[in-house]
Amino acid sequence: MGWFSRLANMIRPTRVSAEIDEELRFHLDARTAANVSKGMSLEEARIDAIKRMGNTAVARHESYEADVFLWVETVLQDIRYGVRNLRSSPLVSVVAVVSIALAIGATTAIFSIVHAVLLRQLPYRDPNRLVILWGVDKLRNSLENNTSVPNFADWRKQTHTLEDLASYREVEASFSVDGKPDWIEYASVNGDFFGLMGQPPLLGHTLLADDLDGHQVVLSYRLWRTRFAGSPDVIGRTVELNGIASQVIGIMPQDFAFPSADTLLWAPASAIPNWSVRRSERDRGFGPILARLRPDATLDQARAEADVISHDLALRYPADNEDRGMRIVPLATQIHGRTVPFMFAVLTGAVFLVLLIACANVANLLLARGAARREEIAIRSALGASKVRIARQMVTESLLLSSLSGVLGLPLAALGTRAFIALAPHGIARLGEAHLDAPVLVFSFILSLATGLLFGFAPAWRISRQIKSRQQTTGPDSHRMRRSFVVLQVALAAILLTSSGLLIRSFVAVQSVDPGFRTARVLSAKLRFSSDLQPDRRAALYREAMTRLRDLPQVHAVGAINTMFYLGNDSRFGLRAVEGRALEPSQKWTPMTWSTISGDYFQAMGVPLLRGRFFSSEDTKNKAPVVIINESMAHRYWPGENPIGKGIKGFDARGQNDEWVRVIGIVKDMHSGGLERLPIAQIYETQAQSFDETANLVVYTDASVDVLRETIGAIDGSAILTDVSTLGARLEEQNRPRRFQTVLLAFFAALALALAASGIFATIHYTVAQRTREIGIRMALGADRSTVVGMVLHEGIQLVLIGCGIGLVGSLVFTRSIRSLLFEVRPEDPLTLVAVLLLLAAIALIACYIPARRATQVDPVIALRCE
Amino acid sequence: MAKHNNDRLQGTVDLLVLKTLASRGRMHGYGITLHIEQVSEEILRLEEGSLYPALHRMTQSGWLRAEWGVSENNRRARYYTITSLGRKQLVDEEKSWASLTGAVARVLQFSQESNSGMV
Numbered sequence: 012m013g014w015f016s017r018l019a020n021m022i023r024p025t026r027v028s029a030e031i032d033e034e035l036r037f038h039l040d041a042r043t044a045a046n047v048s049k050g051m052s053l054e055e056a057r058i059d060a061i062k063r064m065g066n067t068a069v070a071r072h073e074s075y076e077a078d079v080f081l082w083v084e085t086v087l088q089d090i091r092y093g094v095r096n097l098r099s100s101p102l103v104s105v106v107a108v109v110s111i112a113l114a115i116g117a118t119t120a121i122f123s124i125v126h127a128v129l130l131r132q133l134p135y136r137d138p139n140r141l142v143i144l145w146g147v148d149k150l151r152n153s154l155e156n157n158t159s160v161p162n163f164a165d166w167r168k169q170t171h172t173l174e175d176l177a178s179y180r181e182v183e184a185s186f187s188v189d190g191k192p193d194w195i196e197y198a199s200v201n202g203d204f205f206g207l208m209g210q211p212p213l214l215g216h217t218l219l220a221d222d223l224d225g226h227q228v229v230l231s232y233r234l235w236r237t238r239f240a241g242s243p244d245v246i247g248r249t250v251e252l253n254g255i256a257s258q259v260i261g262i263m264p265q266d267f268a269f270p271s272a273d274t275l276l277w278a279p280a281s282a283i284p285n286w287s288v289r290r291s292e293r294d295r296g297f298g299p300i301l302a303r304l305r306p307d308a309t310l311d312q313a314r315a316e317a318d319v320i321s322h323d324l325a326l327r328y329p330a331d332n333e334d335r336g337m338r339i340v341p342l343a344t345q346i347h348g349r350t351v352p353f354m355f356a357v358l359t360g361a362v363f364l365v366l367l368i369a370c371a372n373v374a375n376l377l378l379a380r381g382a383a384r385r386e387e388i389a390i391r392s393a394l395g396a397s398k399v400r401i402a403r404q405m406v407t408e409s410l411l412l413s414s415l416s417g418v419l420g421l422p423l424a425a426l427g428t429r430a431f432i433a434l435a436p437h438g439i440a441r442l443g444e445a446h447l448d449a450p451v452l453v454f455s456f457i458l459s460l461a462t463g464l465l466f467g468f469a470p471a472w473r474i475s476r477q478i479k480s481r482q483q484t485t486g487p488d489s490h491r492m493r494r495s496f497v498v499l500q501v502a503l504a505a506i507l508l509t510s511s512g513l514l515i516r517s518f519v520a521v522q523s524v525d526p527g528f529r530t531a532r533v534l535s536a537k538l539r540f541s542s543d544l545q546p547d548r549r550a551a552l553y554r555e556a557m558t559r560l561r562d563l564p565q566v567h568a569v570g571a572i573n574t575m576f577y578l579g580n581d582s583r584f585g586l587r588a589v590e591g592r593a594l595e596p597s598q599k600w601t602p603m604t605w606s607t608i609s610g611d612y613f614q615a616m617g618v619p620l621l622r623g624r625f626f627s628s629e630d631t632k633n634k635a636p637v638v639i640i641n642e643s644m645a646h647r648y649w650p651g652e653n654p655i656g657k658g659i660k661g662f663d664a665r666g667q668n669d670e671w672v673r674v675i676g677i678v679k680d681m682h683s684g685g686l687e688r689l690p691i692a693q694i695y696e697t698q699a700q701s702f703d704e705t706a707n708l709v710v711y712t713d714a715s716v717d718v719l720r721e722t723i724g725a726i727d728g729s730a731i732l733t734d735v736s737t738l739g740a741r742l743e744e745q746n747r748p749r750r751f752q753t754v755l756l757a758f759f760a761a762l763a764l765a766l767a768a769s770g771i772f773a774t775i776h777y778t779v780a781q782r783t784r785e786i787g788i789r790m791a792l793g794a795d796r797s798t799v800v801g802m803v804l805h806e807g808i809q810l811v812l813i814g815c816g817i818g819l820v821g822s823l824v825f826t827r828s829i830r831s832l833l834f835e836v837r838p839e840d841p842l843t844l845v846a847v848l849l850l851l852a853a854i855a856l857i858a859c860y861i862p863a864r865r866a867t868q869v870d871p872v873i874a875l876r877c878e
Numbered sequence: 879m880a881k882h883n884n885d886r887l888q889g890t891v892d893l894l895v896l897k898t899l900a901s902r903g904r905m906h907g908y909g910i911t912l913h914i915e916q917v918s919e920e921i922l923r924l925e926e927g928s929l930y931p932a933l934h935r936m937t938q939s940g941w942l943r944a945e946w947g948v949s950e951n952n953r954r955a956r957y958y959t960i961t962s963l964g965r966k967q968l969v970d971e972e973k974s975w976a977s978l979t980g981a982v983a984r985v986l987q988f989s990q991e992s993n994s995g996m997v
Contacts, residue, residue, distance in 0.1 A: 034907060034956045035930060041908040042926070044951075065925035073931030077938055184959070 031074045035067060054497065059649050089258065089407040096384075096408055103380050104412065106773075107373040110766055111416035111462055114362075114369035116423025117762070119447075121362045121454040123428045125355050126454075128443035129347055134266045136209025137303070141342035142173070142313065144300035149334045150597045153582035157296025159331070160280075160289060163201065165324060166300060166337075166826045167234045172308035172316045177220075178274040179200030180298035181270055182283060185541040185729060187251045188238060189672070194539045195234070196273045199250070199298075200527040205229075207301060214262030215246040218279055219731040232265040234275040252276070253284055254543025272440065284542060294331040301342070314339050346440050354752055357829055361507060361759040368503045368763050370466040372770040375496040377409065379777045386473055403472040409467025410460065411846035417459030421447065424455065434755075438749040469496075490778075496816040497774050501855075504760070504767040505818025505847055506825050511760035512843040513826055514753040517834035521749060527599045527681030527690065529617030530739035534719070535575065540823055541729035550698070552727055553705065557610040565714035569707035570612025571698075576603055577684050577691075578745065590658035590671055601647065602691040604683065607705055608614055609698035613639075613678055616738075623655045623676035626697040637664040644692035665700065685745050687834055709738070730775050752832065764854060772858040775807045779862040786866050797868040805868055807859030808852070815848050822847075890934045891924065893975055894943065896968040899960040902949075906955040907933060933958060941967050 039060050059487060064070070097104040132138055144166070146156030158166070158178065167176045178201040186195045202221030209218075217229055228250065230239075239245045248259050257278065268274065280286060280297070289295055317337040325332040354609030381388075388401060428445050436444055447455075463845045469492065471738030540552050553571070583600040613625060621642065629639055638659070645654045665672050680690035698705050708717065714736050723730045736744075743750075779786070786799055826838035836843070888902060897912050905913070908931075911926050936942045938960070941964030949955040 030956070031930070031934075033954065035927070037906070037953060037955050038908045038911075038926065038930075040953070041949075063923075063926050065927040067927055070930045072928030074934040077931055078932035 079165045093408040094412045108416050110369040110876045112419040115420035118362045119424035120427030123451040124445045135238045140304040143345045145338045147336040151582045157298050160297045161293045169795040172313040173206040173302035176302045177204040178300050179205050184253045197276045198274045200278045212261040213264045229261040229277045236264045241863040342547045364503050368500050368766045371496045371500045374466040374469045381470045405471040406467045410463040411640045412462030413459045486857045497810045500767040500770045500815025502818035504763040506822040507763045508847045509762040509822035511756040516836045518753045520835040533738040536735040538708045538730045539731050566712040568615035568711040570615040571612040571708045573607045573703045588660040603736050605694045607701040607703040609705045615709045621677045637675045639695045642691040647692045685756045768854045775859045776862040779866045800863045803863035811855035893971045904959045
């Protein structure tokens, strides 16, 4: 009977009883029938059968006990015996439990994160069939383009593989309740967005498709809690979005966070200020398309159809759709992104290495203890305990250890999960929802059992070998096994140390990159005025703000730009024309930006002018259009020449009749694309000659933010400063994913190192204890202390060196897989490898030296007497 | 377990059952009883009820395998077969039985010899 039916017997006692009764009844009936056939009357036959049977009640009861309790009894016996054993060598047990608890805690924490972010289904209806459609500009290599409203309408009509198409645009806008100004991010939706996502509202109702009058909004749970204190009366209230009065019609649940956790409300597309124009403009992107794969369609079919529809649109509207395509991405893939799954894979790999080291460590401890228990095992075996029974006893002990560790690991896991969330870079979707829920607990439980079996296997195997061959666990075989566990631990620790060493080197390298601008004492913030103001009025307000800020006593320079950082953007661009040059083919295009600045932007940023001049108040709309370029731009188009005075034509026409735009100055490069990417070609025009607004303020100042806020607030009632930070802090924020990975991997490496060190220590300590007699003889024969210390050290160092050798080879494989995380350091960086080797050797020396010294303090007489 | 009134047989029930199943294959409890009675020419008469706890205990120890089947006269009956573990156990029990009976025999013989020597 297998253990499952035994368990089942415990759960269904009545069924067991019924079966026993039936078996006994069969016996009685058979005996009665036999008696009758021998000539007895039925009555006599029955009485004889019952008499022969004896006490039926006892038979039934004892059979029942045999079925149900025998198994439980032996298991309980094993457990009692196991507990006694664990308590008999408390130091070994505590070290083992702590090692495994740390490893299980860390692994469970990582799993809870991976589960919350990647493994759980998205909270939408049939989420695996949801897809997102991104426009692709093949010429510019830009892969996440928005689709215009007329194109969206054509897609909706033409597709046969997708249904419920909707489109959304992430917008920032002024938002006020009871006249209190604020600025929020929200999503403007076109089509049946809520029907497609299929998540019902928490309160009220959602926007209906094609019934979008532009005066209704649905609030996010977050906005509802923060701005309305979670009051249910909010349905029907009026708020102002983009300066337009809108009615709140519903609240979405907390886990509805699309397109992102920063989306605070949803409004119909018709609510955006220039909707009437935009709805007919085929050349202006609105947003990505969301859709559901039809039940009979596959992703491949949808992609094939996308090519056909894109081709058709390009034929019909070549001006706006030539060289355009559409990329269909499953929604889950889009939400997870590319970097987060990779980061999690690296961390999962690292934490499993730590778990393996801990298992090797504990297996080693148990082996050593098994050796100490050889007499006990021999006695038990002589008393008739079978090999299987003794091995089972050992496994029960291991499982006992690992379940205890699993329980202790849970608070560590809870702590780890919280620390992870606190340290993690911003913007990992659904990370905040990670906690120790049922699936995580199940995982942790299975993990505990699996670890118990893993580290319990070696000692159990050893014991059964010992019984079979009647040999002792102190034999050379056992030594070899324990030595190889030490080598394994050192090798795995070396892999983790090398990886984290390389990441630390990369982190330092990134930190020491000169960003090309001033980071201290430069405040950066977004300056907003109500989005329903006329553009001219807003431009005037911005100018006014700059003037007033510049006049503040502690302000050294004030400037503004439309976009300060271009992160993760690999789009390539070319100029329409360069004066005196042939047109450049699109294959030669490179990343390039064209931004609008105002005020003393470069002075505030501390970016020096290399040649020419800055913009002046003379550069106005009616004057010839001019730009300032950076060094990279100068090298790209005019290598070895003076670019000042040269003419270019950008993406759109400038000036009155698409005039040449003249270069008036060259500034030093800065890392606008992040510290890890080389500076790219950049072009700056002045706001006075542009249509773009420069909302990103930079203030080089010693004044406090409050002073700035006050000054801004005095200009207009709707003025508001958001995203206030310093340039240094913004760089740090950009660096946060790298810092996070480095810190976490370094933590795992430190854990691995500590475990490996304790493993080396325990093994050498044990070897010395075993060799007490031999050492005593040597010392009695005149060996001096240094010889003995050298002898012991030799063994330890040998193991560590073999481990390091294997580990460094292994790390070359492992670090290759994290190559994309490295910055200005190669995976086989000799400095890191040597440092890891030295560190491990030093730790090993210390771990070996303590037992070695103890060996020399042995009194030869006592040593000779032992055993 | 409760005391049994046929103490002398109790220790040998396992041996008898294992031997029976090893030689006869698949049998139900009643069949085992009959077999032991017939072969021992009715000398070994088990208290039939006591057979069942022994069968269940041996099944739990993995010496026997039990399954429900249909008897000769078409009734549901529980059938037992011996497992390989049970065969090993049988070898052990046979050995210890042989050494026990041998020892008892020698003791009996010894007292006869010494008696005759005394005369």
